[in-house]
Amino acid sequence: MAMAESxxxxxxxxxxxxxVTAISLAQLFGTSLWFSANGAAAGITRAWHAxxxxxxxxxxxxxxxxxxxxxxxxxxxxxxxxRASSIFVWSAILGAVFNAMFxxxxxxxxxxxxxxxxxxxxxxxxxxxxxxxxxxxxxxxTGTALAQLVAMLTLGSGLPHALKVVGADWPxxxxxxxxxxLALLASVLIAILGDxxxxxxxxxRAAGSAAASSPGILDALKRxxxxxxALGYFxxxxxxxxxxxLVPLYIARSSLAQGVHAGGVSGLSFFVFAAGxxxxxxxxxxxxxxxxxxxxxxxxxxxxTCCVLFALLWRDASVPLLLVLMLVWGATVVxxxxxxxxxxxxxxxxxxxxxALAIQNSIGFAITVVSISAxxxxxxxxxxxxxxxxxxxPIAGLLGFAPVLRRRASGxxxxx
Numbered sequence: 561m562a563m564a565e566s567x568x569x570x571x572x573x574x575x576x577x578x579x580v581t582a583i584s585l586a587q588l589f590g591t592s593l594w595f596s597a598n599g600a601a602a603g604i605t606r607a608w609h610a611x612x613x614x615x616x617x618x619x620x621x622x623x624x625x626x627x628x629x630x631x632x633x634x635x636x637x638x639x640x641x642x643r644a645s646s647i648f649v650w651s652a653i654l655g656a657v658f659n660a661m662f663x664x665x666x667x668x669x670x671x672x673x674x675x676x677x678x679x680x681x682x683x684x685x686x687x688x689x690x691x692x693x694x695x696x697x698x699x700x701x702t703g704t705a706l707a708q709l710v711a712m713l714t715l716g717s718g719l720p721h722a723l724k725v726v727g728a729d730w731p732x733x734x735x736x737x738x739x740x741x742l743a744l745l746a747s748v749l750i751a752i753l754g755d756x757x758x759x760x761x762x763x764x765r766a767a768g769s770a771a772a773s774s775p776g777i778l779d780a781l782k783r784x785x786x787x788x789x790a791l792g793y794f795x796x797x798x799x800x801x802x803x804x805x806l807v808p809l810y811i812a813r814s815s816l817a818q819g820v821h822a823g824g825v826s827g828l829s830f831f832v833f834a835a836g837x838x839x840x841x842x843x844x845x846x847x848x849x850x851x852x853x854x855x856x857x858x859x860x861x862x863x864x865t866c867c868v869l870f871a872l873l874w875r876d877a878s879v880p881l882l883l884v885l886m887l888v889w890g891a892t893v894v895x896x897x898x899x900x901x902x903x904x905x906x907x908x909x910x911x912x913x914x915x916a917l918a919i920q921n922s923i924g925f926a927i928t929v930v931s932i933s934a935x936x937x938x939x940x941x942x943x944x945x946x947x948x949x950x951x952x953x954p955i956a957g958l959l960g961f962a963p964v965l966r967r968r969a970s971g972x973x974x975x976x
Contacts, residue, residue: 579697580705582753583690584712590652590686590746591716593659593679594622596739597672599720599826601808603732604672612809614669616936619805621673623929625680630688630922634915644689644696645755651685652747656740658682663736686746687713688918693755695905695913702905703852706898707844711837714894716742717804718833725823725830786907788964789856790920793900795957796860796893797924799867799950802935803893806946807832807886809936810870813944816886819879828883832890839891840898852899853964859896860961863889864954871947903964 597604597618604610604618632638638647662675690709698705719742723735808829811817822828839859847855866889874882901917908916931953938946 579753580694580708582749583693583697584708586648586652586746586749586753587686587690587709588712588716588719588746589742589749590648590655590690591683591713592719592739592742593655593686594683595619595717595804596659596720596736597622597662597676598805598808599723599739600732600735602825603735607732608668608672610669612940613936616805616932617669618673618676619801620929620932621676622680622683623801623925623932625677625682626684626687627680627922627925627929629681629684630918630925633684633688634919634922637915640912640915643755644692645750645753647685648689648693648750649747651682651689652743652750655679655682655686656743656747659743660737660740663733663740684918684921688921691901691905691917692913693750693753696755701848703847703855703899703902704844706902706905707840707847707895710894710898710901711840711844714833714836714840718830718836721808721826721830721833725827783907785964786904786916788961789900789903789907790923791960792856792860792957792964793897793904793920794924794927795953795955795960796856796896796900797927798931798953798956799863800893800897800953801925801928802931802950803867803889804833805932806935806939807890809939810886810944810947814874814882815879816882820883828886832886835887835890836894839893839895842891843895843899847899847902851968852902853961853968856896856899856903857958857961857965859892859899860954860957863892863896864951864958866892867947867951867954871945871951874944874947 598615601615605615608614633647658675658678662672662679666672666675690713691706694705694709695702720735720739723730723738808825811828811832812825816828817825820828822831843855843859866885870882870885870889873885877885901920904917904920905913931950935946935949938949
């Protein structure tokens with residue numbers, strides 16, 4: 561009876577809802593673990609007498625755990641030798657447990673950072689495996705499907721801010737535990753959906769070449785297209801997570817906090833994250849017409865421009881102008897992410913997609929540890945002018961990605 565019911569729910573997910581939507585919903589719920597501490601930052605600050613730098617360290621602890629997890633999965637071949645759905649399910653369950661431990665057992669920044677580190681390790685089995693599930697369920701529309709997935713990652717990262725608005729009177733621990741409940745729901749969705757038929761062959765190929773998998777992953781960086789997409793992604797990552805960490809601090813310190821009444825700092829922060837989800841979806845649709853490379857480069861250029869404009873104008877700009885600028889920045893700062901991942905996935909062998917994306921994530925998130933720590937420390941010294949630090953990412957990313965754009969431009973010129 562239970563098996564029949566499970567099969568019926570699976571048919572509903574595959575035939576009616578669609579696997580891409582189901583995986584995206586699981587990503588939405590699972591990645592709510594990522595910024596759960598930031599959504600409850602005000603309560604944590606009061607309870608632990610924490611500073612902005614301490615909140616940055618809690619976020620960096622998640623990034624460090626994610627780096628260790630993705631690096632281990634990619635270099636060991638785990639990401640391609642085992643069922644992606646199983647890795648996702650157990651990672652979501654354990655992530656929910658460690659996240660709840662942070663809320664209920666941690667007593668200060670040090671013990672909290674240890675719990676957040678373990679959450680980060682678990683997220684390494686959620687985000688890259690979600691991408692692998694998408695690539696294998698929908699290989700014919702990778703850019704669009706990954707855009708939907710990253711849109712849910714973005715919205716999931718902003719969910720703790722929305723939970724803060726909904727439960728304004730909740731203790732901060734309740735906001736954290738609510739994220740754990742969502743992660744458990746994500747594990748149920750993926751457990752029912754499974755891997756899809758395309759994954760079996762890729763997993764067998766990966767298992768057959770397990771001994772050579774690690775050199776193959778590292779050699780992927782020698783492929784020009786993969787390397788350029790990865791370099792663009794790395795520049796994007798310098799900006800993205802530092803921006804997401806600082807969004808509530810930017811809003812609280814600027815005129816937006818007093819000038820716009822939309823759920824306070826948490827409400828406005830969620831709207832910036834929601835703009836990122838819209839940006840991802842719009843970029844995915846646009847990629848069908850102009851290609852992933854153009855969308856990625858365009859979004860990176862616009863987010864870098866927004867960063868410069870914010871640094872120049874935050875003192876004198878009107879509240880409506882500053883709000884529009886923050887929303888555009890929020891929309892474009894993440895819209896390039898799925899397109900860079902789609903380009904990387906296309907540039908490496910199918911049997912190494914999971915490991916290649918995992919090691920790209922690992923390096924990218926190592927960069928975020930540096931940018932988050934530097935940006936939060938600089939924020940405490942010079943306030944909103946610290947946004948100048950973020951522009952390094954778009955500039956470096958565009959320089960690294962430039963060879964792909966040049967080849968694309970020369971190809972179009974020769975064809976015309």
